[in-house]
Amino acid sequence: MTAPAVPGLICAFGFDCLGRGRRLAEDKIAYPPAGDGEWLWLHLNFADWRCRRWLSETFGFPAELANRICDAPVHQHVSAWEGVLFGHLADFRREFDADSTEFAWLHFALGGRFLITGRAKAVQSAERLRQVIGAGLSFANPAGLLSHLLSLYTDVLDTALHRLSDELEIIEDHVLDEHHRGERKRLMLTRREIAQLHRHMRAMRRALQTAERASIPTPGGFALTAARLSNLDQDFADMEARARFFHDEIDAKLTAETNRQLFTLSALTAAFLPPALVAGMFGMNVEGIPFTGSPWGFWAAAGLCALSSGAVVLYLGLMDRS
Structure with missing residues (x-):
């Protein structure tokens, strides 16, 4: 079945039986794929409401499932519907000039011969995934592609963890050197970013673990991602404790300085x-x-x-x- 017009299409890739991906033009997208072992990855902009009808017509999704996939979520979750694994997980918003750690939603639907991802705001993981496919990395099936997509999110989290840890060490040096006058605002911004990342990371880990406890069939990479998030969870908790300690230390020094001035x-x-x-x-x-x-x-x-x-x-x- 060929769809000459795909509403909200951002990019599309077709994979052969060896897992090698090639970018597809809009008029070349066909489901189900013609060859044995071939499958699709479609990345869509769900701000386009026509995506719901197109998913129902092309993939045979019930209207309720198409709406649940495309609707704006209220929390992170992984669910299943008659052989289709779908959910909404955290991602980082992609800016045109630089990457950020601002939160964004990633929608996905996984089947035996397709992976559909969507978003309302540009996300980093999908762009990074497109780049690694273009670089020649192969994937055996859609489940492996989705697992790699989640690993890209944790990679960015790990990078942010090291960057924020270095920031806290610089603030610590300034506080110990009594150069703490401009560090209070800097520390507040750092604490805010740490708290936001930790909150979204815990929500994703909870969603993956809830799906596992509910015996929802998920790719093996989900368990690896949940384990990695558990390790990062402790690191972020330690950073939050350090940031809170430095905040108290700065407050104590400012209070002592104010008392000296008042005296x-x-x-x-x-x-x-x-x-x-x-x-x-x-x-x-x-x-x-x-x-x-x-x-x-x-x-x-x-x-x-x-x-x-x-x-x-x-x-x-x-x-x-x-």
Whole structure:
């Protein structure tokens, strides 16, 4: 069956019996494939609502299954429907200028002779998979292709883990060197990224493990991905604990610095309060002010101010030693 127009098509690859992939033009997409052992990978943009009808007409999906595959999910999951494995898992959003760690949804449907992936926003794993197929990497079946797709997600997670760990080490060096004034905001951004990655990673691991406990037939690569995510889970938990500790350390240092500044300000206030009182008394416009007729009256008043300040400073010094 040939489909001259595929709504939402991003890329399509046909694989021969040896697992070698070749890119297909839109008018060359046929399901089921003509040759024995051949199968398809289609990557679609599910923002195009016509994809639902096309999936139903081309692959024979019931309307409910096509809707469940294409609809925007609320959580990560892996399910099965009469021999079709489908689900929604986490991926990273792909930007035109650079890769990011922003969350994006990856939709998939796996059958014996096809793998359909879809998204509403561009994802990194599908683009990386297209590149490795173009480089000549072969896959025995659609299940192996999907397993490799999930491994690409964990590769990006592992890279992000090392990058964030290096970032925390730089922040730690600055905190220990007392150069922590600009590190609070930097640490907050790092903690936010760690928490987001950890949250989505745990959700994916939970989805894969739930499918395994429910005896849903999944590719062998799913178990390997779940095991790798379990190892990364502990690493991310350790990083979150380190980031929280550094945050507390920065807060403690800022609090200590603020206390020192407040103590200095309080000491200056206390030192200048008695002279201000003396100057205020001598500045009153009333009869009987001492030294008004004396040529050395100003110096007597200045001496009283200095003496009162010296007494306060001496008192503060004695208090600090006790």
